[in-house]
Amino acid sequence: MRSAFATVPFYRERWALDGREDPVVVPGRTGTNGGAAPLAEAVHKLVDLVPLAGGARRPEPARGLGRVLRTARRPGPGSLVVLLGPDDLRPPTDLPKGVRGCVADPDAPSAAVLRELAAVLDRGQRVLAVGDDKALAAFTEDHRVEAVPHRELDSLDAGPYGVLHDPVLGYLGALGDCGRWHLDWPHVYARPTTAGLAFTLLRQASPRFVDVVPAGGVRGEIGFCPRHGTPVVLA
Structure with a gap:
């Protein structure tokens, strides 16, 4: 947070107006929602999420897919991961070694x-299709294709499979075999606020998302999985 306060215009301005200094709350001023900002507000000022030293301005909706798939439906060597979405969606870049990925329009996939x-x-190798329910239904009727449905923070369910996705922040976690929604905790931090669960992308340099509240604000808690001992979303 100190790095964001010092180098990212959006947080410098917002936290200063809320009475925060580097980024400790000034005595007598509690700030707004503990300093968390609605994701929609941050996206509206996307250029101000770029550090002063410069960086990418475009969010990466496919960020983190390779990591969360290891929890949701681990692909093996030779597998193909098909990310369903619009033409301007970038293919995933963090898939495990030996796993290939591509992007496809679910309504009109290319011949290739x-x-x-x-x-x-x-x-005899695996194909995993990743997308929302509508896209998965439209893409193929081949029962050999393994579906990995998107779930946003306000639509978490009992699975049996799923990845926690936000169109701006990317992939935040996945439904584990224990039936709990696990955070991608080395790369994503989350905490409850009065506005809802707030998320921080710990290793994305630009655009910088720190303590932002997605999905319009969803109340919940962050606990620990009794089986795995890692953070889970309780929403």
């Missing part, structure tokens, strides 16, 4: 994607 999908399945 369909050929690759068929070739992988014919070799």
